[in-house]
Amino acid sequence: MRIGLDMMGGDFAPAAAVKGVKLFLDTVASDAHLVxxxxESQLVPLLAEAQVDQSKYSVVHSSQVIGMNEHPTKxxxxxxxxxxxxxxxxxxxEKIDAFISAGNTGAMMVGTFYSIKAIEGVQRPTISTLVPRENGSxxxxxxxxxNADCKPENLVQFAILGSLYSKHILKVDNPKVxxxxxGEEEGKGNLLAQATYPLLKENKQINFIGNIEGRDVLSEKADVIVCEGFTGNIILKMAESIYDIAARRNINDEYLNKLDSESYGGTPVLGVNKPVIIGHGISQNVAFKNMILLAQQMIESKLLEKIQESFHSGN
Amino acid sequence: MRIGLDMMGGDFAPAAAVKGVKLFLDTVASDAHLVxxxxESQLVPLLAEAQVDQSKYSVVHSSQVIGMNEHPTKxxxxxxxxxxxxxxxxxxxEKIDAFISAGNTGAMMVGTFYSIKAIEGVQRPTISTLVPRENGSxxxxxxxxxNADCKPENLVQFAILGSLYSKHILKVDNPKVxxxxxGEEEGKGNLLAQATYPLLKENKQINFIGNIEGRDVLSEKADVIVCEGFTGNIILKMAESIYDIAARRNINDEYLNKLDSESYGGTPVLGVNKPVIIGHGISQNVAFKNMILLAQQMIESKLLEKIQESFHSGN
Structure with missing residues (x-):
């Protein structure tokens, strides 16, 4: 398998990406070839200095960089x-089997939609975040x-995509959605949640357990938490700020440390035809290592084929 | 001033409320008379046992209790x-000037809307939460x-109500909304946020500073954070769960401890004609004390008159 990595993306490029490659190769058993x-003029000396095994990678030269604040399409x-x-x-x-970047998120999304395209039947590809739990899961x-504004059907598809990811990548058996x-009872919530609940309840492809509340987000109550991207984004960024606060206050707690975006790496774009992983701009070596590992897991587990089958069979 | 307190509401009634009354009278300089x-058969012995100054309160007997899970209107x-x-x-x-309860929230809301009514011009009364910040503000x-589903105009009114509360109760000068x-730039967000931004920008009654993100919620960036009740509720409950997690993990941090609902007491219903304060079901003595103090502050500061004037003058 060949995993492509944008070495120029993110706030600490290309040094952080090089260190991430080194860390990956040093710590993960893998027969992946990294592209x-x-x-080239920046990468070659950095890779040599880091003593990265030359048989494990090739460099593809790029002469331009898309800045973090550039207009994506343009x-x-x-x-x-x-x-x-x-x-x-x-x-x-098909020169690479997955593509990873911590660069301009908008450009990554636009590139994904135009080059790779959504899987047939998927109305809205989506991005997710891993949620660390106290028990380590x-x-x-x-x-x-x-997807800041969603329809109920979009949330149902997120539930299916998330369940497949949870099952095949996170190895959760029969993931709870x-x-x-x-509020906990059916009928609670805004109009979107009220309309989504019965659709999730009747869907045979998922293991729906009902509503969960804000206090359950970091618990083990659900393995797949479904929401529109407005609420989800705000929660994600708030959780990251809790890590920042804890770090600033010298609280060194194993669990709170996991709220650091660095520890989970990047988010795959789910619902498109190839593995694409988007990293935080502030990604450092651990985040890059984890993104390469995730790309490998997505390829090995044949996640995308499973998603394609699932949507092909109709839902 | 006369402050009314439901002694039978909440999970630890009436003992927690009695302890809260005692704590308030012992620690707060006040000429309030508590109703x-x-x-009576439960309260009188508890009040005697706690040695609460009899000149500071009267008991009004109630023979029924609305349970936490009863249907509010019914x-x-x-x-x-x-x-x-x-x-x-x-x-x-007008036998009391404010009413406080940690009982059935739905019954408190319905009671407020039917008995006290919204201030003229206020489309949607609202409930808020205090947000502790690291600098103590x-x-x-x-x-x-x-208000799980909102229109842009509702959010503008929340901004005005919140600004008045911030100014007169929290003593913030020219509160930042x-x-x-x-996303930070104008034009970002879901349809509601996109439509709300220009309305907030043009409103002369508030000091609008633009968008804030999830990572800014616990910061000093804005003094008044405006959102619909779906996102706000989920954030609030998630923040409370952070306190629970920290407590469970024996993290004793002055700041994280403030995320405990007990420390901020209860939420006033803003936009109605009298001070009504609703407490968490799990309220203990500190929460009751803080709710009584808040009622006193709302009466002393003439907050409701200021809100009435503000909406009367048109916005």
Whole structure:
């Protein structure tokens, strides 16, 4: 398998990505070949200095970089030699099996939708976040930002996508799906939640356990937490701020430390035809390592084929 | 001033309320007379045992209690001798100047709307939560649950109500209003946030500083955080769960401890004609003390008159 990595994306590029590659190769048993996309003149000395095993990677030169604040569509059009543009070109043409970037999120989303496209039957591809729990297990919450306004059917599809991810990547058996809401009983909530509940309840592809509340987000009550991207994004960023507060206050707690975005790496775009993983701009070596590992798991588990089958069979 | 208190509401009634009354009288300089509504046969011995100064309170007997899970409208109708029904009767007839309960939230809301009514011009009364910040100051977030679906104009009114509360109760000079959103720039967010932004921007009654994100909720960026009650409620309950997690993990941090609902007491219903304060079911003595103090502050500061003037003058 060949995993493509944008070396020029993120606030600490390319050094953080190089360190992430080194960490991955040093700590993960893998036969993946890494395709490192970036400015050769910067990458080659950094890779040599880090003593990265040359048999495990190739460098694909890119002469342009899309900045973190550039307009996505415009930047992709005007910078065909950027690392992100080249990454999607390689992914589309099957030169790589997955593409990872901590660069401009908008450009990554636009690139994904135009080059890779949504899986047939998926109305709205989605991004998710891993939710650390005190017992060490991981939940999944989706959407966390790209679908700010949703219809009930979108949330049902998020439930299916999240359940497949939970099962095949997080290895959760029969993952419990919870609808994020402001009350436990059916009928509670805003109009969207009220309309979504019966659709989730009747859906045979998922294990729906009912509504969950804000206090349950970090608990083990549900393995897959479904919400529109407005609420999901705000919760995600608030959780990250709890980590920042704890760090600032010298609270060194194993669990609160896991709320750091660095520890979970990046989010896959679910519902598209190839593995695409988007990292936080502030990603450091651990985040890059975890994103490469996630790409490997997505390829090995054949997650996307399973999603395609699931939506092909109709839901 | 006369402050009415439902002694039978909440999970630890009436003992917690009695302890709260004692704590208030022992620690707060006040000329308030407390009207304690509840079962005389339970209250009298508890008050005697706690050695509460008899000149500071009267007991109004109630022979019924509305349970935490009863249907609000039905319960209010069928239990006219309940502590909540009597409290609203006293408030409506100006026998008390404020009413506090940690009982059935739905019954408190219904009672408020039917007995006390919304201030003219206020489309949607709202409930808020205090937001503790690391520097010791307090922000305000609203709505936190009774208005799950909102229109842009509702959010503008929450901004005005919250600003007046922040100014007159929290003593914040020219409080900064932030719109809770998933991006900083104007134009970001869901349809509601997109439509609300320009209305807040053009409103002369408030000091709008733009969008704030999930990571800013617990910061000093905005003094008044405006959102619909779906997102607000989920954030509030998640913040409370952070306190629970910290407590469970023996993290004893002064700031995280403030995320405990006990420390902020209860939420006033803003936008109605009299001070009504609703407490958490799990309220203990500190929460009751803080709710009585808040009622006193609302009366002393003439907050409701200021809200009435503000909406009377048009916005």
């Amino acid at each position: 490192l996309i970036g400015d 930047a992709l059009k005007e910078k065909p030699q950027s690392s992100i543009s080249i990454g999607f070109h390689l992914l589309k043409n 991981q939940g999944l919450m989706l959407d966390v930002g790209i 919870g609808l994020l809401n402001i | 304690l509504i509840g079962d 319960a209010l109708k069928e239990k006219p001798q309940s502590s909540i029904s009597i409290g609203f009767h006293l408030l409506k007839n 307090q922000g305000l977030m609203l709505d936190v649950g009774i 932030g719109l809770l959103n998933i």
